[in-house]
Amino acid sequence: MRLVSATTALSYLLFIFLPPSPLQGQEAEEVTPKDKLIIETVLRLQNFDLESSAPAKAAVMRYLRAEQGSERYFELIERFQPAEIVESLVQYSLANASETGGVRAAELLFAMDKGDYLVETTTSDNETNARAAVQLIGHVAGKQTVSILLPLMQNDAASVGVRTSALKALGKRLTGQQQIMKLVTTGNLADDLKFAAANALLGSTNKEIATTAAKHLELPATADSQPLPALSALVQRKGDAKAGLKVFQTAGTCNKCHKVRGEGREVGPDLSEIGSKLSREAMYVSILDPSAAVSHNFETYSILTLDGLAITGLLISQTDKAVTLRNSEGIDKTIDQEDIEIFKKQKTSLMPQDLQKLLTVDQLVNLVEYTLTLKKPGN
Ligand code: HEC
Missing domain, CATH: 1.25.40 (Serine Threonine Protein Phosphatase 5, Tetratricopeptide repeat)
Known part of the structure; x- marks a missing residue:
């Protein structure tokens, strides 16, 4: 033998x-x-x-x-298919979810019947891992994709970021688009998913879906009073980075919250190297739909004090005695713990949801071109 x-x-x-x-x-x-x-x-x-x-x-x-x-x-x-490798293969796939290797690792997990590890990760408290798992499932789960991701997309307990990732993954296949469309036409799609849904469905290669979507969904209007072009169209455009810098500092109001190379206020993350972190598409999403991708350590919190004062901002510090939040004007407010009635993490970003209305499409394209030039030294 x-x-x-x-x-x-x-x-x-x-x-x-x-x-x-x-x-x-x-x-x-x-x-x-x-x-x-x-x-x-x-x-x-x-x-x-x-x-x-x-x-x-x-x-x-x-x-x-x-x-x-x-x-x-x-x-x-x-x-x-050694059983001992499963856990590290899961970690590898999550850490490399946007690379060929990560997708291959996820394929192997499903082939070994261990896809459940990724499915469980979609509800993890670790937002980055949860979104990576959703993205991988979208790539490799085949027919199961819809049955795994559709309930997740509608699960109120999941963050907007995870639900948006689920929608994006579903939107890549026709059966997923049809399910999203069903929710849209019956009025059952959550408001915070509409931007992502409009992008997924308006740009569908299926004519019927694209036409029906146009009747129900609209991208938000820009300063030209025209709806935004779909992301798929925006990413094709090249802008003028120099003009974009000006937009960043004036019409876009970005410097009111973001520092670049030492200039600007520090409410949101420093953007000096953002061009090394985000792709063109991710940059548009960060600007146009900020709650879909709230970056780590910049989650919004809200406090309601016993005498009815409501404060929303980023968590700067938290001790037994007091909590400090920084509001969208960059002002820090400290509240004694004993005065707090409700302290809660919000699902939305502190970054305004409607910045596109300050910008024309050309200004937006230039702005994105500028942010993409902000790279790590030697990169
Ligand atoms: C009111 C404050 C505010 C304004 C105005 C603002 N942002 Fe933000 N921005 C934030 C906060 C807070 C975050 C972090 C939370 C999040 O990721 O949504 C953020 C996140 C980002 C990110 C993602 C950063 C990362 O590390 O992933 C980008 C890109 C960005 N903003 C670009 C812009 C641009 C461009 C403008 C101008 C059009 C702008 N922002 C205007 C507050 C603001």
């Missing part, structure tokens, strides 16, 4: 032919030349059962830990 002879050949390789590696027996994580030889061999053997050889298994696991994301890494997992 092939299996027996293959295994025999391998034990020969392991125990007789090669001298023991100097690292053997220690907790060495380095991949030795011997490991590499074993790996070459087991990959060539058909029907080889990795569980039948502890040394071969150890070599493979060492390799998988040391060479994450390499071609061989994926090949080994696909071939042997």
Whole structure:
């Protein structure tokens, strides 16, 4: 039988032919030349059962830990599907959700019947991971995508960011678009998803969906009193970065809340290197639909005091004695804990939701061009 002879050949390789590696027996994580030889061999053997050889298994696991994301890494997992790799494969896919490698890792998880790990992550408190999981499911879950992501998109307990990611992933396939459309036409789509829905459906390649969407959804109007073009059209346009700088400091009011290279007020994140962080499309979304992608550490909180004062802002500090919030004018207010009746994290961004109405389409395109030039040094 092939299996027996293959295994025999391998034990020969392991125990007789090669001298023991100097690292053997220690907790060495380095991949030795011997490991590499074993790996070459087991990959060539058909029907080889990795569980039948502890040394071969150890070599493979060492390799998988040391060479994450390499071609061989994926090949080994696909071939042997070791149960021990699942957790780190989940982490790898989440950390690389926007790269080919992350999507490949997610494909393997579904192939190993471990897609549930990603599905569970969609409801994690870690917003970044939750959104990464949604994005991956959209790429790899195939027919299951709609049944996983449609309920999530409508789950009030999930953040706007996660629900928007679910909508975007659903919007990439026709069956998903049809489901979103159903919610739109029956008036059941949440208001905070309308911007994303308009972008997903108005630009549909399916004519019927695009036409019906135009009857029900409208992108918000700009300063030209025209509705915004769809994101898919905006990202095709090139602007004038120099003119964009001026928009940033004047019509757009961006510098009232953002610092760039030391200038501007510090309510929102410093944007000096934002062009290295966000793609053109993500930049538009950050500006036009800020609540869909609230950046970490910039969540909005609100306080209602016992005597009825309402304050909304970013959390600057919180102790047993008092809480300090910074409002959208950049003013810090400190409230004693004993005066607070309600203290709550908000789902929306402190950044205004309707900045497009201050800008013409050309100004917006120039503004985005400018923000994309704000890169890390040497990048
Ligand atoms: C009233 C204050 C305010 C104004 C005005 C404002 N922003 Fe913001 N902005 C914020 C806050 C707060 C955040 C962080 C929360 C979030 O991500 O939504 C933010 C986030 C961002 C982000 C995402 C940053 C990141 O690290 O992901 C970008 C890009 C951005 N703003 C660009 C702009 C531009 C361009 C303008 C002008 C058109 C502008 N903002 C106007 C407050 C403001």
